[in-house]
Amino acid sequence: MLRFAIFTIAALALGGCANDRVVGGALIGGGAGAVVGGVATGNVGGAAAGAAIGAVGGAIVADATDPRPGVKCVRRGYDWYGNPVCFAVAVPADYHRGDYVVYYQDGGVGRRFFGY
Incomplete structure (x- = not known):
């Protein structure tokens, strides 16, 4: 016992x-x-x-199985019609949970990267 x-x-x-x-x-x-x-x-x-x-x-x-942090919008803007769009996102880096890598959208202003 x-x-x-x-x-x-x-x-x-x-x-x-x-x-x-x-x-x-x-x-x-x-x-x-x-x-x-x-x-x-x-x-x-x-x-x-x-x-x-x-x-x-x-x-x-x-x-x-701990959920990782999600994608963050770091540069917001508006398209030609006044709709909010995200022009740059930061995603978690693979090598460390707290670090973020920023990805920028290349292309025209009117293209949507994310819908918020």
């Missing part, structure tokens, strides 16, 4: 991550891993090992 408590505390420690998404993934993965490990082995040690492995897997999957 002490071993189960230690592994449960270790699984909850993985829950002390950066955001709620990773915490939820770790808790869901830990719970599912404990059920599968307990059913597969029939003892507390298997449930504890399943909880630890499931918590790590759940945290990794939750972090990997």
Whole structure:
């Protein structure tokens, strides 16, 4: 029983991550891993090992599926008819989540890049 408590505390420690998404993934993965490990082995040690492995897997999957920031319009303007258009957009760079790369529209003023 002490071993189960230690592994449960270790699984909850993985829950002390950066955001709620990773915490939820770790808790869901830990719970599912404990059920599968307990059913597969029939003892507390298997449930504890399943909880630890499931918590790590759940945290990794939750972090990997984190939604990335969207496209931002950095240069707004109006076309010939007075409709708002976006002439330059900043999209997230692939190498770092916080950086943005700016792409400019080449072409006439009347062409729409994005409809806002």
